[in-house]
Amino acid sequence: MESADLQKRIDKLPRIKIAKLPTPLEEMPRLSKLLGGPKLWIKRDDLTGMAFGGNKERKTEFVMADAIQKGADVLITTGAVQSNHARVTAAAARKLGLNLVLVLRGKEPREYNGNLLLDSLLGADIRFVQMDAQQALPAMEKVAEELKNEGHKPYIVPGGASYPTGAVGYVNAMLELVSQAEEAKLNINYIVHASGSGGTQAGLVSANKALKTEIEVLGMFIKARANQLLTEKIVQIANGIARLLDLKENVNQKDVVLIGDYAGEGYGVLTSEAAEAIKLVAQTEGILLDPVYTGKAMAGLIDLIKQGHFKKDDNVVFVHTGGTPALFVYKNQLIT
Ligand SMILES: Cc1ncc(COP(=O)(O)O)c(C=O)c1O
CATH class of the missing domain: 3.40.50.1100 (Rossmann fold)
Known part of the structure; x- marks a missing residue:
């Protein structure tokens, strides 16, 4: 399906414009260099504008x-x-x-x-x-x-x-990202983001499937290592999105890549790798991540880079889904 067709289907749904869109797509050159590639980008959904923003x-x-x-x-x-x-x-x-x-x-x-x-x-x-x-x-x-x-x-x-009505917001986000990438002549290979209740990933994966892109979406599950239940929920939400938007191809479990390895001891428990990732991104790019979601997702991305998961010239977009107000709650664990 063409982007314009998918956009038309979204535009038919009731919507109140609240977020400041499009959010910026920025390069992270210093972080990419420090980690020795791939090319890292960040989609600034922390800058959606209302009451500290976020996905x-x-x-x-x-x-x-x-x-x-x-x-x-x-x-x-x-x-x-x-x-x-x-x-x-x-x-x-x-x-x-x-x-x-x-x-x-x-x-x-x-x-x-x-x-x-x-x-x-x-x-x-x-x-x-x-x-x-x-x-x-x-x-x-x-x-x-x-x-x-x-x-x-x-x-x-x-x-x-995280139900179809809400998750459609991330079908829209994928369209926005694809259009920004086209404009910047950027070939996105991977999208990495934090997954919690599944709506963000369901939206991204639904759009990916409908548009038949080659992009691989990697969801970092921040609550637990075991992720089968969330995988099933993401498929269920995606099927609901397909009904809302009248999409032919249904998302199945093979389309959902959910990685639970960076959840640590569970929801809201800061890992030392996430704390390090927060400081690294702050000190190389001046961007603040959060301790519950994006810090863990970034720790996962950094680990995958270290494991050689990506090619040097791959373009990897990290979605900054927000959550920064929680930084202040974790101050004692972050300042060590
Ligand atoms: C900052 C942040 N990032 C990521 C997520 C995960 O999004 P989803 O619940 O759609 O999987 C959430 C959701 O709670 C969040 O608050």
Whole structure:
């Protein structure tokens, strides 16, 4: 399929323009040189512009339009205490005059910092619950029932906005990247990014398949080494995207390259390699990564480079998916 055709299908979906797009595609010449190649590029999705930006802002454009079309006056979503998705959804809700309930998994910390501080400044109704991610949907449904009884029209945004409506934002991102690459006469060989709840990767892989590019998308799973469940979820989201956009070719598990080797001890646990990667990118390129997602994904990219995974003249695009407010929460582990 041609890019223009895919773009037309996306343009038919309800969307509210929130993110500042296109985000820049920048070269990282000093980092590439230091690591001895390949040619490294960075797609600055940390610069999407609203309330510290990040990948969720691309998803939010479609999520908010869907919520408003369905008559919602309050959004409900979930995430970890330092969820970037919660912060971006809170900001977008405010921008559009909606209320927001955040069902955050974890204990209320004594100090509000990073994303949680921002959620609070944005006036989100924050509810801390001790449960794992699988129990979040029933918890949100319970909140939705309460709100309905009070006469509200709630809309539940699944965790990470990783459902077809949100993930379409990353089909759009791939189109944007392909167009930037064409303009720069750049032949992209690989895209590397952090994968958490799967929507970003589902969008990128769906676009890749529809456009039949030769680009290999490498998702770095930042939660666990085992990744079969997320692989299945990515395929499921991609199939939902195919239905939304009326795409013929379905994504299957072979299209999903998900690497769990750099997750360390799990979600939100900083690895020493990620801390090193954050400092290296800051000190060679002046770009700040984050401790939960992009730091680990960059540590993975650096390790693959050291293992000789890429050719010297390959072009590798790292997607900076944001998350920088969490840097402040990890200050004691980052300054050693
Ligand atoms: C900064 C950052 N990077 C990457 C991701 C992963 O994106 P996804 O959940 O779509 O896999 C997230 C999601 O929480 C994030 O906040």
